[in-house]
Amino acid sequence: xxxxxxxxxxxxxYTLMGVGGFMASGMLMPMIRFAVDPVLEGGxxxxxxxxxxxxxxxTEEPVRVDFTYDQVDGWYESEVTGTAWVYKDGDKVIAxxxxxxxxxxxxxxxxxxxxxxxxxxxxxxxxxxxNGQNVAGTPPIGPLDEFDVKVEDDLLYLGATKPNTLI
Amino acid sequence: xxNKIYDWVDERLDITPIWRDIADHEVPEHVNPAHxxxxxxxxxxxxxxxxxxxxxLSGMFLTMYYTPDIxxxxxxVYYLQNEVAFGEIVRGMHHWGASLVIVMMFLHTLRxxxxxSYKKPRELNWMVGVMIFIVMLGLGFTGYLLPWDMKALFAxxxxxxxxxSVPFIGEWIKILLAGDATILGAQTLTRFFAIHVFFLxxxxxxxxxxxxxxxRRQGISGPL
Numbered sequence: 001x002x003x004x005x006x007x008x009x010x011x012x013x014y015t016l017m018g019v020g021g022f023m024a025s026g027m028l029m030p031m032i033r034f035a036v037d038p039v040l041e042g043g044x045x046x047x048x049x050x051x052x053x054x055x056x057x058x059t060e061e062p063v064r065v066d067f068t069y070d071q072v073d074g075w076y077e078s079e080v081t082g083t084a085w086v087y088k089d090g091d092k093v094i095a096x097x098x099x100x101x102x103x104x105x106x107x108x109x110x111x112x113x114x115x116x117x118x119x120x121x122x123x124x125x126x127x128x129x130x131n132g133q134n135v136a137g138t139p140p141i142g143p144l145d146e147f148d149v150k151v152e153d154d155l156l157y158l159g160a161t162k163p164n165t166l167i
Numbered sequence: 168x169x170n171k172i173y174d175w176v177d178e179r180l181d182i183t184p185i186w187r188d189i190a191d192h193e194v195p196e197h198v199n200p201a202h203x204x205x206x207x208x209x210x211x212x213x214x215x216x217x218x219x220x221x222x223x224l225s226g227m228f229l230t231m232y233y234t235p236d237i238x239x240x241x242x243x244v245y246y247l248q249n250e251v252a253f254g255e256i257v258r259g260m261h262h263w264g265a266s267l268v269i270v271m272m273f274l275h276t277l278r279x280x281x282x283x284s285y286k287k288p289r290e291l292n293w294m295v296g297v298m299i300f301i302v303m304l305g306l307g308f309t310g311y312l313l314p315w316d317m318k319a320l321f322a323x324x325x326x327x328x329x330x331x332s333v334p335f336i337g338e339w340i341k342i343l344l345a346g347d348a349t350i351l352g353a354q355t356l357t358r359f360f361a362i363h364v365f366f367l368x369x370x371x372x373x374x375x376x377x378x379x380x381x382x383r384r385q386g387i388s389g390p391l
Contacts, residue, residue, distance in 0.1 A: 027221060030253040030260070031228040037252045074232070074250075075242035 048150050048157040053086060055093060055151050062087040062109040062119075062130065065095070067158060084147050084158055085109055085119065087130070089166075094131075095147035097161045102126045102139040119144065131166040143167050192383070197390035208282075209387075211275035216375070218268045222306075225261040226364065233313065235360035237353045240315035265307055272303060284388035292381040299374045302367050309363035315356060323359070324351055 006014075051067040062085040071080045083106070084095040098106045100121040107128065111120030118135065119128040127135040132144035146166065148159030177183055196202045198209040232247035232254075234240055247254045276296070279285055285293035312323040331341035346354030 027224070027260075030256040031224060034247075034251055034253040034257045035228055035231055037254075040252070075234075075239060075246035 048148070048159045049082075051084075051156045051158060053156040055088075055154050055156055058086060058088045058093060058156075060087055060089070062096070064109070065156065065158075082158075086156065089131075093149050093151060093156065094166065095149050095156070095158055096132050096164075097145035097147060099145065099161075100126050100140060101134065101142040101144065107144070132164045133167050195387055195390075198387055208274075208278045211271050211278055215268060215271040215275050218264050218271055219371075219375070221260055222264045222268060223368065225257050225264065228257055229261055230364060235313065235357050237315060237356055240313065240356060244314045261310075265310060268303060269307065272300060276300070282388060282391060289381075289385055289388065292378060292385070295374055295378050295381065299371065299378060302371045302374060306363060306367050306371070309359040309367065312356065312359045313363065320351065323355070327351065 049067050049069045051065050053063075053065045065084045065086045066081055067084070068079050068081050071078055083098045085098055085107075086093065086095045088094070096119075098108075098119075100107050100123065102121065102124055105121050105123035107119040107121045107126070109119055110116045111122060112118070112125070112127070115127055117130060119130075119132070121127070121140070124139045126140040127138045128140065128144050129135065132146065134140035134143055143164040143166075145161040146164050147161055150157040150159065198206050200206045200210070229247065232243055232251060234243040244258070248258050249255070279293070279296070308323075308326055312319045327341050327344050330344060331337040333340055342348050344355070344358070345351050346358045
């Protein structure tokens with residue numbers, strides 16, 4: 001025990017602040033946990049989603065493949081459409097995400113007539129090579145993401161996206 | 168550290184008189200439960216304010232998930248209550264606090280009435296208090312519809328029919344409340360939501376400020 005005298009005023013100050021702080025945190029803690037819940041919720045594991053794209057019809061030229069899946073957004077469930085750019089590299093099937101790595105717009109294959117063999121993002125003229133490598137001097141800061149790919153009965157299945165593995 | 172920050176600000180803005188004015192004031196013996204336990208009846212006004220603060224805070228957090236739309240209102244309430252962490256607690260605080268605030272306000276009104284505190288010179292503060300009472304009932308009425316379940320729907324139907332029974336202008340009040348001459352639906356819900364979270368709280372804060380400023384000007388009424 002220290003010999004410092006605690007005055008009546010100090011003692012009351014500490015106890016009142018302690019009790020007040022306890023009550024305030026008891027009140028605020030549930031509300032704050034409630035508000036930050038989306039951050040603490042784990043992301044759902046990506047299942048493979050079937051597409052109608054026949055793998056035997058794929059060529060070296062990227063084609064746009066649309067696929068739909070059920071999305072649960074809080075209390076709202078809906079069917080949303082996703083897109084992939086798919087081509088064959090030898091026997092390997094490559095599916096690239098169309099989400100631009102600059103600021104998230106959607107890229108198109110040969111979207112710019114001046115660069116017919118590149119992906120093009122119309123928002124800020126970002127460009128990517130066929131393997132997703134971003135072209136130096138354009139805004140994107142990294143290569144396009146890649147989908148996990150599965151082939152069953154000649155049909156293409158797409159899984160979760162991952163960082164580009166081709167580069 | 169905190170003291171230094173305080174001193175730094177105080178040196179420039181001279182804030183000490185401001186908070187002294189707010190926080191530093193005599194609590195007369197006859198309203199202090201430490202002297203006479205029966206003085207706890209003087210706590211009801213403060214408790215009403217305390218519950219009101221909880222209502223405002225929990226309501227702010229609830230609107231992070233709540234959707235004022237007939238398709239999604241019930242679903243969003245179900246989601247925030249059952250899927251979001253502490254949703255049951257936060258909604259529970261708002262739900263039970265809504266009743267508690269009325270109870271506390273009623274007890275406070277009884278105290279003011281039986282101690283005769285409404286008499287001259289405090290008549291104006293009584294009137295403001297009555298207006299606060301009306302606003303609180305309005306908040307209760309509009310908030311009741313928002314979960315958009317059967318109880319909410321029919322309680323509001325009944326409430327609007329009661330409002331419609333006002334002579335001469337009843338029909339106008341009804342349409343004004345429901346947003347439609349015959350339907351109690353999408354437009355009613357958005358209207359009640361706007362009234363519940365913007366209009367009435369704004370009125371409430373103004374009235375509470377007036378209520379408190381008048382108390383400070385006039386002091387707490389004397390002992391019986």
